[in-house]
Amino acid sequence: MKQTLGYVREHYEHLKPEEWSEDEIQTAGRIIVLRRHGKTAFATFEDERDRLQLCFQFDVLGEKDYTFFKKWVDAGDFIGLVGVPFRTQRGELTLSVKKFTLLSKALRPMPEKYHGLKDMEVRYRQRYADLIANxxxxxxxxxxxxxxxxxxxxxxxxxxxxxxxxxxxxxxxxxxxxxxxxxxxxxxxxxxxxxxxxxxxxxxxxxxxxxxxxxxxxxxxxxxxxxxxxxxxxxxxxxxxxxxxxxxxxxxxxxxxxxxxxxxxxxxxxxxxxxxxxxxRRATMAELVNEHVGIDFMNITDEEARRQAALRGLEINPSYTRFDILPIFFEEYVEENLIxxxxxxxxxxxxxxxxxxxxxxxxxxxxxxxxxxxxxxxxxxxxxxxxxxxxxxxxxxxxxxxxxxxxxxxxxxxxxxxxxxxxxxxxxxxxxxxxxxxxxxxxxxxxxxxxxxxxxxxx
Missing domain, CATH: 3.30.930.10 (Bira Bifunctional Protein; Domain 2)
Structure with missing residues (x-):
């Protein structure tokens, strides 16, 4: 049964630095960042909602699996794994990987590293990359x-x-x-x-x-x-x-x-x-126009409404009545003020x-x-x-x-x-x-x- 990284954080947050659990966790996700240090590697690992650190060690995986890991596993790849929760000396909750399976190989590098795709044009056109990065x-x-x-x-x-x-x-x-x-x-x-x-x-x-x-x-x-x-x-x-x-x-x-x-x-x-x-708040269109412009459209003539529009340079049809002109004033002078x-x-x-x-x-x-x-x-x-x-x-x-x-x-x-x-x-x-x-x-x-x-x- 696959467990989420959120589950790991919820159930093993109590671990103290250098304390290990005896439980084994099965989970899957994407490697976001990979940092190799000889016979040890650390990875930032992500599922749909959470991130967690992984630790890959030669002594735990064995020569065959660690060699495969070094040769074939990169940032962007999906892996499934079995690991043991522990907290590092620096206080980072981590899974020590006992075994893993490469589930899907990424052929493109992670977009602008893992910390955010910034180009808005690319973000909209390639939403999949945007979702990965942000x-x-x-x-x-x-x-x-x-x-x-x-x-x-x-x-x-x-x-x-x-x-x-x-x-x-x-x-x-x-x-x-x-x-x-x-x-x-x-x-x-x-x-x-x-x-x-x-x-x-x-x-x-x-x-x-x-x-x-x-x-x-x-x-x-x-x-x-x-x-x-x-x-x-x-x-x-x-x-x-x-x-x-x-x-x-x-x-x-x-x-x-x-x-x-x-x-x-x-x-x-x-x-x-x-x-x-x-x-x-509830108010009539005419009340709001009167409040913002000072013209009471419910009590003026059509001719006066057309004159007021002309004074403000609003282009209207000569046949318009005050009720045709009222919404034009509302859109022009009121709408944007209704915060x-x-x-x-x-x-x-x-x-x-x-x-x-x-x-x-x-x-x-x-x-x-x-x-x-x-x-x-x-x-x-x-x-x-x-x-x-x-x-x-x-x-x-x-x-x-x-x-x-x-x-x-x-x-x-x-x-x-x-x-x-x-x-x-x-x-x-x-x-x-x-x-x-x-x-x-x-x-x-x-x-x-x-x-x-x-x-x-x-x-």
């Missing part, structure tokens, strides 16, 4: 898995069914984004890689599956930067008989549960302290084609976006379930698409058909997994939390 990178991706497991645990505890929906579809809906296009040769039709899972998941709510969620990849043929990768991971969830307030509470629960799993609710991200203790967790509510209906109108003010919707460190982490609605209203909004989006807006939502007749069967009042939300991992692991770039980020091929 234990902290391995830990980041273990934390990523813990975060996803925590999402599942919380959602499952709420009786939410995990499902899988198509990645390829004839319509790229559920978000305003430019899709990747491919061609299905047998059917001789163009198809799109999904940009969101929303419309398929809401069809399942119509079909009486109840609460549903999906964690998976989305694909958007758009720009790349510190926060954006064309292929990314999201979680979308839909609760019948719920609303956007339920989704706010769920978003808080998910973020806090992940923070608790990784060690604490007050975190440091890139030198900034962020307090993830609930409740998070502590903030739920932004009261989004204009014109930019929320899938969200239910607010009963008190139909110009805005029952929707929120969660911002932390100036970044959007979640987007949620009280879902629009009126097929007539949805048809009208799809028609408006299709018109914008015909006018050249590649990111406008396409008209989806089948989704209208589904709504005509009846969608109960539903709360829905999407959460960016990659950004959540970035925040909770203090990772500067989205490429640091995606195992194989999109890279332009080398010439």
């Amino acid at each position: 234990p902290e990178v391995r830990e980041t991706f273990r934390k990523r898995t813990k975060i996803i497991q925590t999402f599942r645990r919380v959602l499952d505890a709420h009786g939410t069914l995990e499902v899988q929906t198509p990645i390829l579809s004839t319509i790229a809906g559920g978000a305003n984004a430019r899709p990747f296009v491919t061609h299905h040769h047998t059917l001789d039709i163009d198809m799109y890689m999904r940009i969101a899972t929303e419309l398929h998941l809401k069809r399942l709510v119509v079909g009486m599956l109840g609460r549903v969620y999906e964690i998976g990849q989305q694909f958007r043929n758009e720009g790349m930067d510190q926060r954006h990768n064309p292929e990314f991971t999201s979680m979308e969830v839909y609760w019948p008989y719920g609303n956007y307030v339920d989704m706010m509470n769920l978003a808080e629960e998910l973020i806090v549960a992940c923070a608790d799993e990784l060690g604490g609710r007050v975190i440091n991200y890139q030198g900034t302290e962020i307090d993830l203790n609930p409740p998070f 502590q967790p903030t739920f932004v509510i009261g989004h204009p209906t014109v930019i929320s084609p899938l969200s239910k109108r607010n009963k008190e003010n139909p110009d805005v919707t029952d929707r929120f976006e969660l911002f932390i460190y100036g970044w959007e982490f979640a987007n949620a609605f009280s879902e629009l379930n009126d097929p007539l209203d949805q048809r009208e909004r799809f028609t408006d989006q299709a018109r914008k698409k015909d006018e050249g807006d590649e990111e406008s939502h396409p008209f989806d007749e089948d989704f209208i058909n589904a709504l005509e069967y009846g969608l109960p009042p539903t709360g829905g939300m999407g959460v960016g997994i990659d950004r959540t991992v970035m925040l909770l692991t203090d990772s500067k770039s989205i490429r640091d939390v995606i195992l194989f980020p999109t890279m332009k091929p080398k010439d």
Whole structure:
């Protein structure tokens, strides 16, 4: 039975200098550093999580095995071994190797020794080398898995069914984004890689599956930067008989549960302290713009809104109303200042084609976006379930698409058909997994939390 190096450290940490155990340990791993001294050699040895010193001695292994070791074993090689724990005179917990087997021979040298691969370009292109050289990178991706497991645990505890929906579809809906296009040769039709899972998941709510969620990849043929990768991971969830307030509470629960799993609710991200203790602040988009810019968009005319935009050099369509201009001001002057967790509510209906109108003010919707460190982490609605209203909004989006807006939502007749069967009042939300991992692991770039980020091929 193979024992981990963590097991060795846990069970033999009590050994005093020059004290030996009588136990034999069977383990396996990679030699990271090898230091030869005549008839004795020491190695830094590593398994998936821990490091330990090995001691190879001529007198213990015998001439045949020690000669083989000297000739064939190098840093980077995988070996299996039987050894006895002891602590050296200098206090280093060590395994004295009694016998070993060369399991796999490394034909390339260890990347930039064992203490860290520094070239970011190489790290992203050759993630295997990055993982070998940088234990902290391995830990980041273990934390990523813990975060996803925590999402599942919380959602499952709420009786939410995990499902899988198509990645390829004839319509790229559920978000305003430019899709990747491919061609299905047998059917001789163009198809799109999904940009969101929303419309398929809401069809399942119509079909009486109840609460549903999906964690998976989305694909958007758009720009790349510190926060954006064309292929990314999201979680979308839909609760019948719920609303956007339920989704706010769920978003808080998910973020806090992940923070608790990784060690604490007050975190440091890139030198900034962020307090993830609930409740998070809740404010309307108009209130936040008024707070940061001094313009009350709920109480000015469309003409005045256009004038204020012109004064600031913001390019807008002459037909834009104050509700078209409000989100432009929000993105330009407010977003980056929302450092502590903030739920932004009261989004204009014109930019929320899938969200239910607010009963008190139909110009805005029952929707929120969660911002932390100036970044959007979640987007949620009280879902629009009126097929007539949805048809009208799809028609408006299709018109914008015909006018050249590649990111406008396409008209989806089948989704209208589904709504005509009846969608109960539903709360829905999407959460960016990659950004959540970035925040909770203090990772500067989205490429640091995606195992194989999109890279332009080398010439």
